[in-house]
Amino acid sequence: MNKYMNWTSLTEKQKELQFSGSIHVRKNGTNLISDGFGHAIRSEQIKNQPQTRFSIASGSKIFTSIAICKLVEEGKLTFDTTIKNCLRVALPYFDDAITIHHLLTHTSGIPDYFDEDKMDDYEELWETFPMYQVRSPKDFLPMFQLEKMQDKVGRTFKYNNTGYILLGLVVEAISGMDFDAYIAKTIFTKIGMTNSGYFSVDELPENVACGYIEKPDGAVKTNVFSLPAKGGPDGGAYVTAHDMGIFWEALMNGELLSAEMMRNFMAPQEPVDEDIFYGYIGFMESNEQGVVKFIQMGYDPGVNYRSVYYPEHDLTIIVCSNQSEGAYEMLKELERITVNEI
Template identity: 75%
Template sequence: MDHQINRTNLFEKQQELQFSGSIHVRKSGKTISTEGFGYANRSDKIANQPHTRFSIASGSKIFTSIAICKLVEEGKLTFDTKIMDCLDIDFPHFDKDITIHHLLMHTSGVPDYFDEDEMDDYEMLWENVPMYRIRCVEDFLPMFQYEKMQDKVGSPFEYNNTGFIILGLVIESVSGMNFTDYIEQNIFQTVGMIGSGYFSMDELPESTSIGYIEKPDGTWKSNIYSLPAKGGPDGGAYVTATDMGIFWEALMNGKLLSEDMTRLLLTPQENVVEDIFYGYGGYMESNEQGVVKYIQMGYDPGVNYRAVYYPDQDLTIIVCSNHSEGAYEMLKEVERLIVNN
């Protein structure tokens, strides 16, 4: 297999899509390709670079999962721990039997604060709750704390953001640390993700892209009024594409979890559809021979993220975008150029 990318084809696809973002391809510790496209700041014509930071929305749920696994390894939790036993927060309508496992696997039945069956626009959430007030995990509580269960505990897989907010509350309660501090210290700093962090949208550091939403007339607006002021356990970390390549390499080399816990994190558990499964670490494509690839995705207004890791090839492909669309198509083009040849 030729692990080189035809840059002409890649740039043609970028032009076709008008893709804005960054791509990083890494194999066995070696960078195959790192590219930036479009603008991190459209007003000032500041270009996206390989070191540009991007929000990755739900792509950062895996950090929450790893934090839980670390606390389990330390003996501070088990996957069967009930949330009522580790949180001093009143959820009057929640089932008392909801466990950490249920939350990780999206089978808890808790009410999703962003129910995609009820609304198709994330911006609608902030009509009643000002997004500038959402800056820590507890700030999400009014959006679901007193709601009734969405389904029975142990119900089939149904993607759920609230479950990860609750996991963040558990991490804070058990570790005694602020959630974002815990992730930055125990994951980002541990593996050398020097460009990554949880940043407030009104206090972004240098080399951070602004998310853009295309308006019906073809002009653009930023997403500053479309997302929580600061991300949390269900999404919203800022990373560089290179850092995510470093992350996957570190995870697979045992720098974050023990060999047994890493294996458990990456084991298929719930069948989502056909050959797509879900485990503690997120989505994965699997067949009779085992996992073909691990899949990360994140979507928010002005944010689009896709990444895959092929364990048999030790191949990572990361695509970050500061537009609402385009990452999936660019990922597929890279796969076509490097994996499927």
């Protein structure tokens, strides 16, 4: 822990929430705090550590977006390329005008395979579709490819996982590589995220936290049957909180994208709510002076991930959790401590 900041309230907040997970705070290339709380594997009483790997659900959409931006930089496609021109996939009811930009900004109008208006819990998906068969982007296709458009192309922002599955298929079609291999080569290995990857739940490496779901009677179960067998373009990468600190520093130092592409990548594209916008980089809070902070979040049964990056202060805060609640509250406490000290 950093001796110049008072972390007492954080310890109190963790006890109050019974938070289980890992945190990492980094400023100007210096680690202020890295710590773990609770248990990675409860049955064995194995504790969460700073080096524990956690699934981060939709927090990993940013990797898919970077992959697309790299292919644009290489001249292999543009943000205005239509999906019909780069995918040989039957999507009979999807509008031919849908572009890469629409998918990146959740403005395509296509149906989401997980429609939150129709079901409350992601876990419900796997009651009728075997989760153990979902191990690559193409495995998601039966869940949406014969569905009809939900809205007109480009009309409005509506968060959409299907769009990122299609982006992953684009990455595979253009690069000639499996999606997870492309991300590993161009991001994880390139910048030294040595503990990160897309892992199958039946072939997990060491130091991985099990995700835990509270049942109605107060007991807990793991999320092994509540998620796809392997994460993909819309979410499900495993990382350590420390690796995500490395990621944000490398991204902002220009190690992943050119300066010109970074300006495009970080620009607000779609209004979401009052001072919240969405861009290729994800959610952001912005005012008249510019972006205040970039915001990442990921939520699945037994998974809760939150992260913010303050560009003006080069401050990164990362919270990974292997249970459904508590990460947001821990993030707000870390923001209160660190931002107030700037």
